[in-house]
Every structure is written in structure tokens, then in C-alpha cells.
Amino acid sequence: MIDKLEFFITVAKERSFSRAAELCGVTQPTLSAGIKQLEDSLGVLLVNRSSRFHSLTAEGERVLEWAKRIVADARAMRQEVRTLKEGLGGQLKIAAIPTALTMVPALTTPFREKHPNVRFTILTSSSTEILSMLDNLEIDAGLTYLDNEPLGRVRTVPLFSERYRLLTAADNPLGNRDKVSWAEVGRIPLCLLTPDMQNRRIVERLIRDAGGEPEPALESNSVIVLFAHVKTGRWATILPEKLVDSLRVTAPLRSIPIVEPEAVHEIGLVVPHREPTIPQVAALVAEAKKLARNPIVGDL
Template identity: 50%
Template sequence: MLDRLEMFMALAAERHFGRAAEKCGISQPSLSAGIKQLEGELGVQLVWRGSRFEGLTPEGARVLDWARRIVGDARSLRQEMRSARHGLSGNLRLGVVPTALPMVADLTGPFIARHPGVQIKILSRSSIEILQQIDDLRLDAGISYLDNEPLGRVVTEPLYTERYLLLTAKSRPCAQQSALGWADLAGLPLCLLTDDMQNRRIINHELTQAGVPITPRIESNSIIALVAHVLTGEWVSIVNADTAALLAARPELSAIPLQGGQGAKEVGLIAPYREPHTPVLAALLAQARRLSKAREGAA
């Protein structure tokens, strides 16, 4: 039944029989047959069907919750037995919000050094995508905001508190300031992350509270694209301290602290609420705690 539950989960995630079959590495007729066999075993219809996928039945939605638990536990069991035989090993899929990408090596670098048998795939995702894909078992863990929007049923380990700075070319007059308030950004040519990013929603709130119109003419889901525009000298952007530190070697850029506002937001590691965790995920949570203590000591 386990393989059919995985097919069903793939179909629920992709909402398309062809894409789900491709994800599972099987033909579409094989996937359709597997779903029908699962329905026969459980005695309920799981999927509304027409000429295409039309959604899950109420019973299908309930079975999906069970499937995630059963498949997640089965994967945990396999990984634990593999670790018992060969030491900590396996693959770890980590979703990271774009603003946290500049610091992710502080977590993954020492982790890999301690556990060389583990391979990590780092994927840039929005905070909403991270939660959904952890729920769907497409991600093992994520790095995202902890205290700004609801997280649901997850385990968290704080990593750092995000502070905001204005990133600007040194040729602009504002680059001469030692600090700025959010209200001082009125009239500046801002380029910002797209509004599906939680960082953008935080910045929107700060600008609105300061009475600053939110009118960026450049938006991107990539921090690199924003920095590239700042480097032209025509634009400014709002970044966090880790991004600013990554760019500190660029002599043509300045990062000016932004003061006031509603306060900094906490960023941390997010993992599924499941006990026991897989050995790899338990080790990653432990590494996150070490990193948090190290950052607190350096502050």
C-alpha cells in the first residue's frame, strides 16, 4: 500500500495525473491504476474525476492526512535503520526564504563537516511554499520567519533576529547618513522583493506605518536581481544584515541601518511536528541550536 499512498500524495500535490506520474517515475496509466487500487482497498472514492483531475473527495482529504503520516513515518524508519547500519547519511531537502540564503552556509557548512555522509539540496522558496512543501513531504525542513505569520503544527529553532538596512550606491546622498528612519525612505527609488514574499509583507507594513507610499517600479523574487539594480546607482533596496555583510566588500555600496518601526523579526529552522525525527533532521536541529548560541555570543 505504501507505494500507492505515495502516488496519491503526488497526485494531491501536482493536481494533474500526468505531472504526478512523471514525479513518481511511472506512466500515467500505472498511476491511475494505483489510485483505483487504493480506492478499492480503502472502500472509498478518493478523487473527483472528469476529463481531468477535479480535486479530492472529502474522504480523499482525510486519507491524504493519513498518507502523509504513514509515508513520513516509513521514511523515518528507513533512514533510522540506514543510519544504524552505516552512520548518519541520506539526503536533506531544505527550503529557504530568499532573505535567509546569505546565511544558510553558516548552518549547512558545519553540519556537513560533522556529517559527511549527508547530502543537502537547498531550494529558494517563499514562506508559504516552505510550510506547504514540508506538509507534502517535498521538503524535509525550512528556514523562514517564526513570529510574523502563523506557522501551524511545526517544530522551530530560532537562528537569528532580522535587522533591516537600506542598500544604496555610495554616489547617492543618503549614503552619507549613519542611520535612517523608515519615513526617510519617502521619495527614494525602491526596488523590492515581490509581494508573495513574507519579507516584502513585513517591509510593506513598516513603510505603511511610516506613511511612505509603496511604489517600487522594480520587483523580483531574487535578492541578486535587486542588488544588481542597486549597483547601477539608479535604485535602492531594503536588505537584512546578512545580505549587507555579504556585500560589504563592494566599495561602491553602502548599507544604512533603518531605525524605529515595529521591531525585528525572528528567523529560524522549521521542521515537521513528528516524534521521533529522522536522525538527519534531529542532527540538523541540534546544529541550529549550536548556531543560534554562537550568534548570540557574537552579538
């Protein structure tokens, strides 16, 4: 039954039988047969389909919520039993928004010192993608904004506050200033993260609230791309203070506080709101709480 529920969750996410079969590592006839057997056992149609996926039925939408809960519980049970027998091991998948990437080692490094048999996969994703992947059981935890847009049913551990800096060359517009306002940065060409990133939405709102209209000269979903352009001395961007500190900015570049108003947003760990929690996630939450009590100052 569990494997058929996993088939169903993947079909619902991918909206394609062929892609779902590939991700599940089975043939399409095997996956289709599994979905049909699940429908037969429940006595309802779950998927509207002809030769291809169309949509979930109303019953299918409800079964999907149960399927996620059951599969998550089954995985947690297997992991806890394995941990009792072998100690903490396995894999932790963590997704982080681009501006929080430098925070990840502050969690993974002390965690691995305590639990050397745990392996990590770290992904970069938007805040919306992180919540979707948590819900679809694709990741175990995320690092994202906690206070700006709805999070849904997750557990959170606040880790640090995000403040913003103008990163530019000293001879560029505003480059000789000790501090700048959001109205001022809204009047110069900027390179910014893409609109699907929450950081971009925050920056745009702050500039608009100051009476400006952001018109980026360059967009990217990578902060490394933004930083590489600023390093040429011909571009400017807005990045979080802790991220700028980790990049070790040196002359002729300058990191200038943006004030009037000074904007602050909370970044933290998010994990599924499920009990019991798998041992690896419980250990990660414990490490995050320890980090929250003893934050790292300066480079992360």
C-alpha cells in the same frame, strides 16, 4: 500500500494525473490503477474525476492527512534502519527564504564536517512555499520567519534576528545619512522582492505604518538581482543587515540603518512536527541549537 499512498499525495499536490505520474516515475495508467486500488481497499472514492482530476472528495481530504503521516513515518523508519546499519548518510533537502540564504552555510558546513556522507539540496522559496513543501514531504527543513505569519504545526529553532538597512549609493537620495526612518525610505524609488515574499510584505507594512505607500520601481524574487541593480549606483533597496554584511558592501555603496521604529523579526529553522524524527533532521536540529547558542557575528 506505501507506493499507492505516495501516488495519492502527489496527485493531490499536482491536481493532475499526468504530472503526478511523471513525478512518480510511472506511466499514467499505472498511477491511475494505484489510486483505484487504494480506493477499493478503503471502500471510498478519494478523487472526483472524469478523464481528468477535478478535486478530492471529503474522504480524500481526510485520507490525505493520514497518507502524509504514514508515508513520513515509513521514510523515517527506512532512514533510521539504514543509519543504524551504515551511519548517517543520504540527502537533506532544505528550502530557505531569499533573505536567509547566507545563513545556510552556518548550518551545512559544521554539519557536513560531522556527517560527511550526507548530501544537501538547497532551494530558494517563499515562506508560504516552504511550509507547503514541508507538509507535502518535499523538503526536510526550512529557514524562514518565525514570528510574523502563522507557521502551523512545525518545530522551530530561532537562529538570528533580522534588522533592516537601506542599501544605496552615497550620492543617491538619503545616501549621505547615518540613519533613516521608514517614512523617509517610503518616499524614494526602491527595488524590492516580489509580493509573494514575506520580506516584501514586512517592508510594505512598515512603510505604510509610517504613512507612506510603497511603489517599487523594480521587483524580483532574487536578492542577487536587487543587489546587482544597486551596484550600478542608480538604485536603492531594503535588505536585512546580516545579508548586507555578507555581500561585503564597499564604497560608493552605503548600508544605512533604518530606524523609527527599528523593526526586528526572528529567522529560524523549521522542521516537521513528527516523532520519531528522521536521523538527518534530528542532527540538523542539534546543529541549529548549537548555532543558536553560539551565533556567528559578522559574515555568515
